[in-house]
Amino acid sequence: PQSDIALIKVEAQDLDYIPFADSDNVKIGDWALAVGNPFNLTSTVTAGIISAKGRDLNEGDSKMQSFIQTDAAINPGNSGGALVNTNGELIGINTAITSQTGSYIGYGFAVPSNNAKKIVEDILEYGDVQQAILGITGGTLNPEAAKQNDLAISQGVYINSVAEGAEKAGLKRGDLITEIDGVNIRKFSDLTSYIRTKRPGNTVNINYFRNGEEREANVKLTKYETYNLAIAGVEITNADQDYLNNFKIDHGVRIVRPLSQRIEIPQDKYIIVEIDNKEIKNIDDVKKIMNNKSENENTKITFRNQNGQQESYTFRN
Structure with a gap:
């Protein structure tokens, strides 16, 4: 329910299927096509670019959102439709728009394909989503906080507290996470988006800064209960x-x-x-x-x- 993704079994044969792309490799500026059935217009396709990644529509709530943002036209009826790259591979599932009128005004959002793939695989294997956690609380580092803490970097996730696997791996309050498994972490939604593709028990490699010195740690993810x-x-x-x-x-x-x-x-x-x-x-x-x-x-x-x-x-x- 938190991601608005369901797994449905269809009793049919010889259906075409869409290959999943690695949504972590999607870049801002890449072309994208949005497929759906807006306003009962069957199999409509619109084109645009990826205009943002790791978008959280409401950072004040408890939902850890991390959407792909596109200016390919998405309207009511597009939800559940495919967002694909120019190779016809799935990079996201259309799920939301932001609008003052209820219709498209330039911004549409999709659940990244890596997140969707992990969700459906979990439901298929376990009957529920196996949500892993890194074991930190924190937030996106802003330039003001970077200046106050004498940090040379202005992007990353600043750790407020640690527990579970992060604590055992040696991470501490005040550390700044900049990479996970080689993926750049610019803001908190980048971190949550990547962790949501993992399962409890997986180990991730963290690059972080402490007192201006770059360090590395391997963290075993635990289960979010x-x-x-x-x-x-x-x-x-x-x-x-x-x-x-x-x-x-x-x-x-x-x-x-x-x-x-x-x-x-x-x-x-x-x-x-x-x-x-x-x-x-x-x-x-x-x-x-x-x-x-x-x-x-x-x-x-x-x-x-x-x-x-x-x-x-x-x-x-």
Whole structure:
């Protein structure tokens, strides 16, 4: 659902298929063709260029988006259609436009083919997407931050905190990631786009700068685990100690995103610390409690904000 990609089995024979290109090799300025059925116009093809890569349409939300941007005309009805290069190879799946009118105004967006290929392979093999994480929090380095930290480079991903595989590999807060497996990392969406093509257990080679010195590390990716706490209308994941320190506590689970409007809890301002008056340390604790509840039993959930204040709510099944 986060990428709007589905895998569908078609019972048919002798269908033509499209070869996948390596979307990491797509360059800004390359020609692209967008195929689709806008306005019920069957098999329409429009031409344009790749105008940006690693585009995140909303950096403030929890979705790790990384689209290919094109000025090939994409309209309602193009979604799910192919974005191809001049060799007829798939480089992306058309998924969105930005517009004040609802129609094309020059910007269309596609899920990169490498991401789409990994998603469908995961669904086919595991029944779900195996999402890997590097084990860092951070953001795109800007020139102002580079100047404040006396960095000679103005592009890359600045690390705010480390956990999981990144911590074991020796990465630290303040490091600047510039390459992964030889792929240039200019902004945070470049990093997330590449990592989303990998699986938990894969190892990636990181080039980074620390105190002006270029270094290298091999990081084993870990699994991104989440749990839908449906009764409260939120998706949760485990919280590392750096995140817990923001709330002045040593236990709790992190709210990834709201799933409904059951309760107005800002996801970055609160964590869940107790369920039914029992301390919560990880999502396994949450699963155990929820799996042992009877069908009509109420659930008391305690949230904590960054000032140390706690609020409890009782939810009915």
